[in-house]
Amino acid sequence: MASKNLSKDIEKIAPSTMADVVETRLREYLKRKAFKPGDALPKELELAEALDVSRNVVREALSRLRMLGMIESRKKRGMVLAEPDILGGFERVMDPLILDQNTLQDLFELRLVLEMGLADVLYTRMTDKDLKELEQIVGKEINKVQKPFKVKYEIAFHGKLYQMTGNETFMRFQNMLLPVFEYVVSEEAKINGEAKVGKVTHRDLLELLKTGGPEDFRQGMKEHLSPHFERMKR
Amino acid sequence: MASKNLSKDIEKIAPSTMADVVETRLREYLKRKAFKPGDALPKELELAEALDVSRNVVREALSRLRMLGMIESRKKRGMVLAEPDILGGFERVMDPLILDQNTLQDLFELRLVLEMGLADVLYTRMTDKDLKELEQIVGKEINKVQKPFKVKYEIAFHGKLYQMTGNETFMRFQNMLLPVFEYVVSEEAKINGEAKVGKVTHRDLLELLKTGGPEDFRQGMKEHLSPHFERMKR
Structure with a gap:
């Protein structure tokens, strides 16, 4: 059966690739909608549904932006856009x-x-x-x-x-x-x-x-x- | 009961904080052990066990390093240290x-x-x-x-x-x-x-x-x- 070797013949899409795509998509979205520091982001679940990906992938991508200082969590307000640390990365x-x-x-x-x-x-x-x-x-x-x-x-x-x-x-x-x-x-x-x-x-x-x-x-x-x-x- | 209000009186440790800690811990580990580009990293599960945290948190931290180009996934070899993109962040x-x-x-x-x-x-x-x-x-x-x-x-x-x-x-x-x-x-x-x-x-x-x-x-x-x-x- 040809399909037996399919997983060897065709390369898996690595989960990382998915986080890359979602990360880029999120940054584009924030930029296009002209989010400013302090503006509240949609919730993780909403983002996952809109992007049609798993919550884990969204969480990964958000974690990346958090590392860069682009977003932060505020009590009661959830995630907001922040002023990033320009030299952190x-x-x-x-x-x-x-x-x-x-x-x-x-x-x-x-x-x-x-x-x-x-x-x-x-x-x-x-x-x-x-x-x-x-x-x-x-x-x-x-x-x-x-x-x-x-x-x-x-x-x-x-x-x-x-x-x-x-x-x-x-x-x-x-x-x-x-x-x-x-x-x-x-x-x-x-x-x-x-x-x-x-x-x-x-x-x-x-x-x-x-x-x-x-x-x-x-x-x-x-x-x-x-x-x-x-x-x-x- | 005093404990009823405990969750209000004491601030939750945000999951992001955990990813921050794990990310820092991983970078210190890679540096201390003098990992070089091409060297294979321990598996996600092993890292989670050694750090005593959930796999999700480890995945988040690894995703951050992947974004910076510090690690990449190679077929059959799993994750390896890579030459990062200095200006990516x-x-x-x-x-x-x-x-x-x-x-x-x-x-x-x-x-x-x-x-x-x-x-x-x-x-x-x-x-x-x-x-x-x-x-x-x-x-x-x-x-x-x-x-x-x-x-x-x-x-x-x-x-x-x-x-x-x-x-x-x-x-x-x-x-x-x-x-x-x-x-x-x-x-x-x-x-x-x-x-x-x-x-x-x-x-x-x-x-x-x-x-x-x-x-x-x-x-x-x-x-x-x-x-x-x-x-x-x-």
């Missing part, structure tokens, strides 16, 4: 060990682009208090090449720069990118030896912030990051 | 209508930072073919201030710049940011009238790419975007 997958090489390289470069681009926002927003705090961070740096220290100071210094932009999304984004950046640098070091360090130090960058303008700072940052830019050209 | 929530004002402003500025930072990668990678294509894009621009046209040309020109960096993540990221940017600009226009246009045009930027260096291009870009930088200072 990004944060969850930002693990160097599971990202492919191309993506790691892309993120490495993305961080370079951000560092080179931040000067204008930085100069618009930074305060004297910020500069004092940055001074303290630079003061704590010891000229040791020991790896764990180096990374710690990198995070402290560059993290503070991003904080000084007053842009929270930007700051979080950078905090997620930095571990990937350090990972790429250290993997590279295993093959080609330790990366050289740019001539412009954190202290030099601080002085530029105090006395120079965005262009000076940018030139300093480019020199500070020059070993990484060199790496990119290879 | 971001893409799903990038809707100006549901993001809060602070996040919209953050993303607006993030795009300015990216535009200002891209010169170095751009000059490292761009080819003559790229410049010819950019020439064609600029050639099609008509000096009409009509809105739909303007946005279309903005997307074509700036999108091409990002493509020229050869960085796919960067390009996709920018493509997601641009609609948010345009939204913020058009909302602003409703209040304060049309934004002014920077003196440096797309054609000027193209000339800078052909004959200048990264610094010249960056100065040009800053002037091109100057109305938006002005807006930021207010």
Whole structure:
């Protein structure tokens, strides 16, 4: 009987595919009907009936949207549309060990682009208090090449720069990118030896912030990051 | 009886909370055990037993990871860890209508930072073919201030710049940011009238790419975007 092998000859539609479809359908529906944060969603059962799928599949799809912060449950009101966390999904997958090489390289470069681009926002927003705090961070740096220290100071210094932009999304984004950046640098070091360090130090960058303008700072940052830019050209 | 009102006095643990916990637990487990793409995951039932939760909750949590591209189902092998899509979660929530004002402003500025930072990668990678294509894009621009046209040309020109960096993540990221940017600009226009246009045009930027260096291009870009930088200072 031909039908005996049918399940081998024709691929099953995986349950995941169904959740994918329902998830997409729900997002389209919310967008088309211009749902705004706070608006109540139809109940799970109603959605299942309208979509003609099982409640389990609807629950799966809703759970995905809940993870992204797009919906939340409110007492007595049921599910409502919420203001999503823009970086939540990004944060969850930002693990160097599971990202492919191309993506790691892309993120490495993305961080370079951000560092080179931040000067204008930085100069618009930074305060004297910020500069004092940055001074303290630079003061704590010891000229040791020991790896764990180096990374710690990198995070402290560059993290503070991003904080000084007053842009929270930007700051979080950078905090997620930095571990990937350090990972790429250290993997590279295993093959080609330790990366050289740019001539412009954190202290030099601080002085530029105090006395120079965005262009000076940018030139300093480019020199500070020059070993990484060199790496990119290879 | 006091217990009669207990369900009113003590808040139920929402099923969503359970899926949150299981999702986090699973991600920690995968990370701690250093799962690599292609590694097979325990079965749903085993996970449910080990976590002492229902299969439905495990299925929900797994569905979330599947959405992020972290796991996928393979024939005969069951679930395996996969290389996630770094921007998938971001893409799903990038809707100006549901993001809060602070996040919209953050993303607006993030795009300015990216535009200002891209010169170095751009000059490292761009080819003559790229410049010819950019020439064609600029050639099609008509000096009409009509809105739909303007946005279309903005997307074509700036999108091409990002493509020229050869960085796919960067390009996709920018493509997601641009609609948010345009939204913020058009909302602003409703209040304060049309934004002014920077003196440096797309054609000027193209000339800078052909004959200048990264610094010249960056100065040009800053002037091109100057109305938006002005807006930021207010």
